[in-house]
Amino acid sequence: MAPRSAGKNAESSDKVGVICRALRRAIIEQALEPGAKLPEDSLGERFGVSRTIARHALGQLAAEGLVELRRNRIAVVATPSWQEARDAFDIRIELERLVVRQLAGKLTKPQIATLNAHVDAEDAARDGTDAVSIRLATEFHILLAHMTNSPILVRYVSEVAYRCCLTLSLYSRPHSSECAINEHRAIIAALVKGDEAKVMALMHSHLDSVASRALVAPAPQRGRDLLDILAPYADEGGSERVVKLPKVVRVR
Amino acid sequence: MAPRSAGKNAESSDKVGVICRALRRAIIEQALEPGAKLPEDSLGERFGVSRTIARHALGQLAAEGLVELRRNRIAVVATPSWQEARDAFDIRIELERLVVRQLAGKLTKPQIATLNAHVDAEDAARDGTDAVSIRLATEFHILLAHMTNSPILVRYVSEVAYRCCLTLSLYSRPHSSECAINEHRAIIAALVKGDEAKVMALMHSHLDSVASRALVAPAPQRGRDLLDILAPYADEGGSERVVKLPKVVRVR
DNA sequence: GGCCGCCAAACTGCATGCAATTCAGGCGCT
DNA sequence: AGCGCCTGAATTGCATGCAGTTTGGCGGCC
Structure with missing residues (x-):
């Protein structure tokens, strides 16, 4: 403490x-x-x-x-490619499990109040734009990270959470936030109760469900992805091996 | 694959x-x-x-x-402060457990060869300078991360590994590398065997032992740490609240 | 002797300028 | 019409210059 x-x-x-x-904010609010x-x-x-x-x-x-x-x-x-999105979520799950493990049963009263207030704000913003809900949901996780008092953890959780936001805006159009909010409340409750295993499991399933809601299909073809598919063949090695092809693909 | x-x-x-x-290299080689x-x-x-x-x-x-x-x-x-060092190792453990979990049983023959060659190099460098052994040991872990083909994971593992190197040079003078090398070999063996649980446990204990060998004591007083102790009191809040004290402390 | 304030040197914060590269659209050719 | 080249505009890569801040040491004062 x-x-x-x-x-x-x-x-x-x-x-x-x-x-x-x-x-950053403009990006996560899409x-x-x-x-x-x-x-x-x-x-x-x-x-x-x-x-x-x-x-x-x-x-x-x-x-x-x-x-x-x-x-x-x-x-x-x-x-980010679909695979990178998946990777980001995997890393995020591990990092945030670490966060709640460190936090379980160690929250101070003001911290608990802060968390509850934040979730209330999420609730209040439910009838606002998706952009704001997404941002608030992300900030909840960052808020948790902050409470560990570990600057490194804060940095990594923030980064990876932002990246996940980015992928959400790429691969998932509809954003249903109610369940996420309930899950946030459940996590707070478990943290207060101090049940380390429970809260880790909750966080895991919370993030996992967000991820699987967002990243349903490998989606090999979606939007402008042709270049992504080509990219691995073009940027391998250090020496600028360029794929030569007729300029068919046009972005925007 | x-x-x-x-x-x-x-x-x-x-x-x-x-x-x-x-x-980066100059820093990790101290x-x-x-x-x-x-x-x-x-x-x-x-x-x-x-x-x-x-x-x-x-x-x-x-x-x-x-x-x-x-x-x-x-x-x-x-x-880094001692606490930050500890945090970095905690994060590193989780990230590298993720690495070996993804890698268990999935290594290709050339990858295995590469890993073995690297550990051989570590072995050969045992009678060189500590700086080189430390670098090689770190690069072994980064090499593993690379084999996941996950750029994000590579980036985070690299970063946190470098940070750990940094703390090693701060808080632990003597570096005994033989055991680390054996542990590296054991990890490779378990990866090849594909025993996910085993390799995760191995990686955990490997890093944990490195950490505890390095970060033995909370070391509240060591070297130039006075400022670190003062820092939390000085840099709180956004508004440059400066601790006013007679210029007694002098770094270098 | 020790302490304080001042001053020049060192260093950073930032904008601007110039060269090199990419980009976009038009022109000519087929 | 379709394709390719070619040229000017847009944009980046980087160095340099100037202004403001910090640093560290010197001289004066207690």
Whole structure:
């Protein structure tokens, strides 16, 4: 219970951080869809900074996997493959099991209140847009991570949760949030009760159900995926082996 | 076994990537100790690039937790607290259990050969410097992660493994590698045999033993830790509440 | 001697400029 | 009409320059 460093991470007080946070939020609220272009100029202009800063922000987001950066090409919002989405959920399950394992029976009263308040907010937002519900649902998990007081865990859970959001907006159109909210409440209850095994199982099944609701089919063909299919053949090895094909595929 | 995208990540073909890799390696080989200063100028000069690029590289490494970036201050190699070290190992254990779970019984012959060759290399390096053994031991784990063909898993395992290296160089001076090598061999054997539960247990105990060998004591006082102890009291909240104290503490 | 404040050097924060590359659309050819 | 080339506009890669901040050491003062 001893307060560890809740330290601000590297990006939190400068303009780069502002841009990162704004873009992250735009991405998880699906205002920016996967594949959306992010030119440095436009970003810089929009946020009132120079390209240098916008570029740096894109670098950070790329390191988090939210943005794809290819040399000499416009940055785009990442478009994870179905398999990557699945992988992200697998990792997320393990990380969040770790979170609730550390938290079981150790929550303070104010923490419990905070969690309940958050779920209430999720409830209240049920008749709002999907974007907001998704964001709130994700933030619930990040909130839990924060309560471990482990900056590393916070970072990884946040990142992977954002990535999962991204895949949700790619592979699952309808978002039914009521059940998720109930599951959140169940998790809080089990955490308070301190039943470690139970809460780990709950979290597991919660995430697993979100994942399987979202990632139902391997969906080999969906939307603009032709390039994804081609990608593995094109980017193998270090030496820019380029697949030569007639320019048939056109994105957007 | 279908080959997924083994895609190069964002940083791998430009000068930024070169600097990042060089610094990462220098850090895990302890050529750069925790706390070492990394001025943008010097880096740029050393690598023949401008400050802009060096700065960008530092940003990436900061995102990975290897470097600490404080506004208007020289970047330094990260100095994780003991608790952060412990957290990193906890996360690492979960992630690597996931790795070997995915890999159990699914290794191809060439993969097995690669792994064996690597452990042989570890063996051969036993009478070299500690730095090299540590690096090789870490690379064994990253090699395993690569074989899952999951770029996300590779990224997280690599990051957290590097962080653990960093803590090793902080909190544990002597490095006994023989047992680690044997444990690596045992893991390979169990992977080949396909015994999922066994290999997960092996990996768990392997990492746990490394961790407990390294992080024996809570070590509240060790080296330069005064600042770490003070940190939680100083950096709480967003608004730069600075602890005012006579300049007694001096680092280096 | 020890402590405080000041000042120059060092360093970062950021914008801008130039070269190189990619992109898009039009033109000519078949 | 369809296909390919070619050119200008858009965009990135990177270095440099300037302004603001920190650092560390020197001199003065107690």
